[in-house]
Amino acid sequence: MPIYPAGSLNTAALQAPDLYIQIVAPKTRYINGVATDILGIVGIADWGPVNSATLIGSPGDASQKFGTQAVRKYDLCTAIAVSIQGGAANIRAVRVTDGTDTAATSTLKDTAAATGATLTAYYTGTLGNSLSATLATGSAASTWKLTISLPGVSPEVFDNITGTGLALWQNIVSAVNNGQSGIRGASQLVVATVGATALAPVALTQTVAFTSGTSGNTTLTDAVLVGVDGVIGSARKGMYALRGTGAQVANLVDVTDSTQWPTMLTYGLSEGCYMVTQGIAGASYTTVATALTTAGCDSYALKVLSGDWVYWQDQVNGQQRMIAPATVKVTESAAPVHVDQKPKFTTIQDSRGRTIQLRTLDPLQKSRIIMAVGGDLAANGPYMSAFAFPIASVVFIDDVGFGLPQTLKQIDSVLAELGEDGYSAIEKHLIDEYSAAKAKAEAEAATQALSAEQAAAKN
Numbered sequence: 001m002p003i004y005p006a007g008s009l010n011t012a013a014l015q016a017p018d019l020y021i022q023i024v025a026p027k028t029r030y031i032n033g034v035a036t037d038i039l040g041i042v043g044i045a046d047w048g049p050v051n052s053a054t055l056i057g058s059p060g061d062a063s064q065k066f067g068t069q070a071v072r073k074y075d076l077c078t079a080i081a082v083s084i085q086g087g088a089a090n091i092r093a094v095r096v097t098d099g100t101d102t103a104a105t106s107t108l109k110d111t112a113a114a115t116g117a118t119l120t121a122y123y124t125g126t127l128g129n130s131l132s133a134t135l136a137t138g139s140a141a142s143t144w145k146l147t148i149s150l151p152g153v154s155p156e157v158f159d160n161i162t163g164t165g166l167a168l169w170q171n172i173v174s175a176v177n178n179g180q181s182g183i184r185g186a187s188q189l190v191v192a193t194v195g196a197t198a199l200a201p202v203a204l205t206q207t208v209a210f211t212s213g214t215s216g217n218t219t220l221t222d223a224v225l226v227g228v229d230g231v232i233g234s235a236r237k238g239m240y241a242l243r244g245t246g247a248q249v250a251n252l253v254d255v256t257d258s259t260q261w262p263t264m265l266t267y268g269l270s271e272g273c274y275m276v277t278q279g280i281a282g283a284s285y286t287t288v289a290t291a292l293t294t295a296g297c298d299s300y301a302l303k304v305l306s307g308d309w310v311y312w313q314d315q316v317n318g319q320q321r322m323i324a325p326a327t328v329k330v331t332e333s334a335a336p337v338h339v340d341q342k343p344k345f346t347t348i349q350d351s352r353g354r355t356i357q358l359r360t361l362d363p364l365q366k367s368r369i370i371m372a373v374g375g376d377l378a379a380n381g382p383y384m385s386a387f388a389f390p391i392a393s394v395v396f397i398d399d400v401g402f403g404l405p406q407t408l409k410q411i412d413s414v415l416a417e418l419g420e421d422g423y424s425a426i427e428k429h430l431i432d433e434y435s436a437a438k439a440k441a442e443a444e445a446a447t448q449a450l451s452a453e454q455a456a457a458k459n
Contacts, residue, residue, distance in 0.1 A: 002018070002020055002021070002375065002376055002379055003021045003022075003023065003370070003374065003375060003376075003378045003379060004020065004021070004022050004023070004374065004375050005022070005023050005371075005374045005375070006022045006023060006024040007022075008374075008375070009022055023371055023374070035090065035246060035248075036248055037088070037089070037090045037248075038090050038091075038092060038245065038246045038247045038248055038249075039083060039088045039090065039091045039092070039247060039249050039250070039251070039330055039331070039333075040053070040091075040092045040093075040094070040239075040242040040245065040247030040249065040250040040251070040273065041076060041079050041080060041083065041091060041092070041093050041094070041250070041251050041253060041330075042076075042093075042094045042096060042225045042227075042238055042239050042241075042242070042250070042251070042252045042253060043074045043075055043076030043077075043078075043079055043093075043094075043095070043096070043225065043252075043253035043254075044072075044074045044075060044076055044095065044096060044097065044215070044217045044220060044253075045066035045067055045075075045076045045077055045095045045125065045215070046066075046067040046070070046125040046126045046127040046215045046217075047065070047066055047067040047123050047125040047127035047128065048065050048066040048067070048093075048095045048123050048125070049095065049123060050095050050096065050097055050101065050123075050124065051094065051095070051096060051227070051236065051237045051238065051241045052094065052095075052241060053092040053093070053094050053241050053242055053245045053247075054066075054092065054093050054094070054095075055090075055091070055092060056080055056091040056092075056093045057089050057090065057091065058084065058089075059080075059081065059084055062077055062080045062081065062084075062093070063077070063152060064152070064153060065093075066080070066093065066095060067125065067127045068316060069081050069314065069316050069317070070317070071314070071317050071319065071321060072217070073220075073254050074217075074220055074225065074253050074254050075253065075254075076093060076094075076095055076253060078253075078314070078321075078323070078327075079251060079253045079327045080093060081316075082312060082323060082327050082328060082331070083251075083327070083330065083331045085331075086328065086331030086332070087331060088330075088331050092242060092245045092246075092247050094238065094239075094241045094242060096220075096224050096225055096227065096237065096238050097124070097215065097216030097217065097224075098216045098217065098218055098219045098220050098224060099216060100214060100216045100218060100219075101124035101125060101214055101215055101216025101217075102124055102212060102213060102214045102216075103120050103121040103122075103123065103124045103125075103128055103213055104120075104121040104125075104126075104128030104129045104131060104210035104211060104212055104213030105118060105119065105120045105121070105210060105211070105212055105213075106118075106119050106131070106132075106133060106208045106209060106210040106211070107119070107195075107208065108133065108135050108169075108172070108201065108206065108208060109201070109202045109206065109208075110195075110197045110199035110200060110201060110202060111199050111200055111201070111202050112197070112199055113202065114195065114196075114197040114199065115195035115196075115197065116168075116169040116172075116194075116195050116197050116199075116201060117169050117172055117173055117192050117193065117194055117195055118192065118193045118195065119131075119133055119148070119176070119190045119191075119192050119208075119210070120190060120191050120192075120193070121189070121190055121191075121210060121213055122187070122188060122189050122190055122191060124213065124214070124215070124216065125213055125214070125215045125216075126213050126214060126215050127150075127213070128210055128213035129209075129210055129211055129212075129213045130150055130151055130210070131148065131149070131150050131189060131190065131209075131210040132148075132149050132150075132207060132208065132209050132210065133146065133147065133148050133149075133190070133207070133208050133210075134146070134147045134149070134205065134206070134207040134208075135172075135201055135205070135206050135207075136204065136205040136206075137204055137205070138159050138160045138161060139159050139160055140159075140160045142162070143159070143160040143161055143162050144161045144162075144168065144172065144201070145157065145158065145159045145160070145161065146158045146161065146172055146175065146176065148176075148187060148189050148190055150189055153189070156187050156188070156189055157184070158172070158175040158176060158180060158184065158187075159180075159184075160180075161175055164200065165198040165199065165200070166194075166196075166197065166198040168200070168201075169194050169195060169197065170194050172192065172194075173192040173193060173194045176190060176191070176192035177191060177192055221257075222252070222255045222256065222257035222260050223257070223260060224238060225238050225239065225252045225253065225255055226238050226239050226252065226255070226260045226263055226264065227239050227240050227241065228240065229243075238252075239252055239264065239267055240267065242271070242273070243271060247271075247273055248272065248273055248274060248333075249273065249274045249276065249330050249333045250268070250273050250274070250275050250276070250330070251276055251277075251326050251327055251330040252264070252275075252277065252326075253324065253327060254324045254327075255277055255326075256277070256278060256279060256280045256281075256324075258279070258291035258292070258294065258295050259295070261277065261291075261292070261295040261297045261302060261304065262295055262296060262297055264277065264302060265297050265299055265301055265302040268299075268301035268302055269299065269301045273301070274300075274301060274303065274333060275301060275302045275303070276303045276305070276326040276329050276330045276333075277302070277303070277304055277305070277326050278304060278305040278306065278309075278324055278325050278326045279291060279304065279305070279306045281309045281322065281324075283306060284306070285306050285307070287306075288304060288306035289306070291304075292304050303329070305325040305326055305329060307325070308325075309322045309323060309324060309325055310322070310323045310324075310325055310327075310328050311323070312328075345357040345358060345359055345395050345396070346358045346359075346360070346429070348425050348426070348429045349425065350418075350421040350422045350424065350425035351421045351424070351425070352421045352422075354397055354398050354421070354422065355396070355397075355398055356394065356396070356397055356418075356422060356425060356426065357394075357395045357396040358393045358394060358395060358426070358429070359393050359394075359395045360393070361389060361392060361393055365392070365404055366389065368404060368406070369384075369388055369389060369392045369404075369405065369411075370384075372388075372392075372405055372406055372407055372408060372410070372411065373388055373408050373411065374408070377408070386427075387411075387415070388411060390423075390426050390427070390430060391405070391411050391414050391415050391418070391423075391426075392404060392405050392411065392414075393426075394414050394418065394426075397417060397418065397422065400417075402414055
């Protein structure tokens with residue numbers, strides 16, 4: 001009874017009578033799951049894209065993409081830090097400004113103090129003022145090397161830039177904007193523009209600092225965080241930049257203006273997003289309830305919190321701060337639910353000292369393996385029991401993870417990674433498991449036989 005994937009069996013060429021099975025893929029599409037843990041946050045920062053939803057999954061992401069948290073109203077990085085501490089790990093963060101933000105700049109000079117190239121920070125904000133650039137001799141003869149640095153971020157190095165005069169400056173600008181290879185891509189910190197000089201750089205080494213970067217956080221109101229809608233993504237600002245991101249819970253950091261609640265509610269209903277906000281700090285329940293009634297907001301899509309704000313220990317700035325309750329509340333809705341955070345794997349070690357973790361294959365997984373190997377191999381019992389199923393049970397080899405194989409080639413790849421030592425360890429483990437199960441069965445059979453004899457003796 002050979003088994004074949006659909007389309008691989010030539011039925012016209014069959015000569016021997018038998019039962020031939022062809023596995024046919026389903027014609028209908030499976031229903032894809034929808035993430036329910038995406039949290040949207042809108043606030044201000046000193047770095048990063050403006051009015052663009054950015055994926056954040058860790059504190060490191062937040063610091064690299066938006067800078068560090070600051071003690072101020074509307075602070076985006078503070079809200080991200082609180083949310084991550086509460087369990088959120090799938091955040092779409094939007095930075096807003098008052099429109100006065102500027103990018104920091106610096107210039108590389110030639111021997112006549114004229115501008116050879118202008119470097120402009122990739123994003124607006126005061127964090128760009130911490131950038132520096134160093135132009136020095138390259139590793140190869142008659143070449144130059146440009147190093148761009150930002151504290152907390154790995155330096156970007158553009159080495160072995162060739163050329164003289166204007167061509168050199170053009171090559172420097174090209175290296176920064178376009179990258180030099182698949183390994184050294186374009187800069188993610190600055191953008192370069194060429195000057196008009198045809199002279200060489202001022203010295204063998206010059207280091208320049210960046211200045212004039214501003215964050216645009218001077219004249220902010222709650223309305224700035226709410227933003228304005230647009231037909232296309234680039235026209236959307238503030239809250240509306242979250243459109244299409246799948247964010248099902250949203251927090252406009254520190255927004256308390258009740259006149260903005262109807263707009264937030266309308267957005268929440270249109271996007272299927274649960275909007276969480278609050279009244280001003282210290283407002284009574286009566287005050288907040290009256291404001292909610294006046295705003296005319298009575299829907300499941302908007303939750304307005306009242307009562308005390310939350311004290312939070314800011315370890316970065318070393319002080320206890322008062323945090324808007326919505327910043328804490330949204331985490332409860334956005335944090336993923338883990339039913340079984342620690343899957344039960346069997347751990348063994350091979351003769352090379354590697355740790356191998358094995359899963360127990362359930363019936364569905366076994367059927368997937370049968371489909372993966374296909375054809376005559378699936379009907380080959382010794383191969384399936386000695387190789388396919390044991391290899392498919394491998395989850396980790398040390399810190400390297402392996403999913404359930406989908407093809408015969410993937411099974412072979414895991415087997416090659418295991419090698420003789422790894423496979424022998426799995427084989428020994430399976431033999432030990434079989435021996436233990438056999439001994440247990442024999443002991444149970446002996447116990448049952450003894451019980452039967454004792455019962456017979458009493459009779």
